[in-house]
Amino acid sequence: MKIIKTMKKLLKFNTIVLFSITMLLMSCGNSKSEDEIIEQNLSEIVMQDFATTINSIQLPKSLAQSSDPYASQVSFQMQFFKGFTAAFANLFTVPENALAAKKGSKTLSKSTTTQTYTWSSEGITFNYKITEESDRYIFAYDIVSQTYxxxxxxxxxxxxxxxxxxxxxxxxxxxxKLKWTNLDDVAKMEMDVNGSKLLIESNLNNNSGSMKVYEEGVLTSSFVWNEDGSGSYTDHIENQTFAF
Structure with missing residues (x-):
């Protein structure tokens, strides 16, 4: 059945994403160190807006409660997406045992501030660095372990x-690769794994949206839903569309 093939495609994305962040999720906490020596904790700023935005995404009530198999896939995938984002935000909250250090520099062209957090867990040492520039925050995790x-x-x-x-x-x-955008109250998230891509888009004002699946750069399937909860699924390989 078409719906079984579609579920398998979406499950592949879900499994890869969950596997990729498991190690970091197990090592991060939700509170900051009492011994912090930095004036402004950039770890409390970076990526927190996106968690709030994603949590505000809602499906139309009739779509969320529909028993149609394609509509159910939209609802399941959106819940996974929101749950993943909530867990993902935890990656950017340093644990209690993190040691924090701050340094800044200023030139005639720009001013930057860098904060580095270091902690160890499960035999792995994490170094999380945030650099604040005029228009953005740049961040990176480096790890030291027996295997890598x-x-x-x-x-x-x-x-x-x-x-x-x-x-x-x-x-x-x-x-x-993950990409978030929030422009004109339209939130998007893109997940790209070796050329296969999942793209979710939601209008924050009326809850309409879409979900697209690409394999090796080719659009293979898509879901589109309206403000009233009606929508459709399209198999772009077979060129068939099914309403829900």
Whole structure:
């Protein structure tokens, strides 16, 4: 059945994303160190706007409660998406045992501030660095372990909250790319794994939206839903559309 093929495609994205962040999620906490020596904690700023934005995304009530198999896939994927984002925000909250240090520099052209947080857990040492520039925050995780030492995650967030991009690395090579945008009350998240991509878009004003799946750069399937909860699923390979 078409719906079974669609579920398998979406499950592949979900599994990869969850696997990629498990190690960091197990090592991060929710409170800051009492011994902090920095004046402004950038870890309490970076990526927090996006967690708030994603939590504000809602599906039309009739769509969320529909028993139609395609509508159910939209609802399931959106809940996974929001849950993933809530967990993801935890990556950017330093644990209690993190040691924090701050340094700043200023030139005629620009002023920057860098904060570095270091902690160890499960035999792994994490170094989380945030650099504040005029229009953005640039961040990176480096890890030291018995199996791998090097870069694990890097990215940036614009200060106005409109765009953020993150790269997860596997043994130093790009593995999973995430991109968030929030422009004119339209929120988007894009997940890209080796050319396969999942793109979710939601209008924050009326809850309409869309979800698209790309495989090796080719659009293979998509969901579109309206403000009233009606919508459709399209199999772009077979060129077939089914209403829900």
């Amino acid at each position: 030492t090097g870069s694990y995650l890097n990215g940036y967030q614009l200060k106005d909250g409109s765009v953020a991009e993150i790269n997860f690395l596997n043994n130093g090579e790009d593995y999973l």
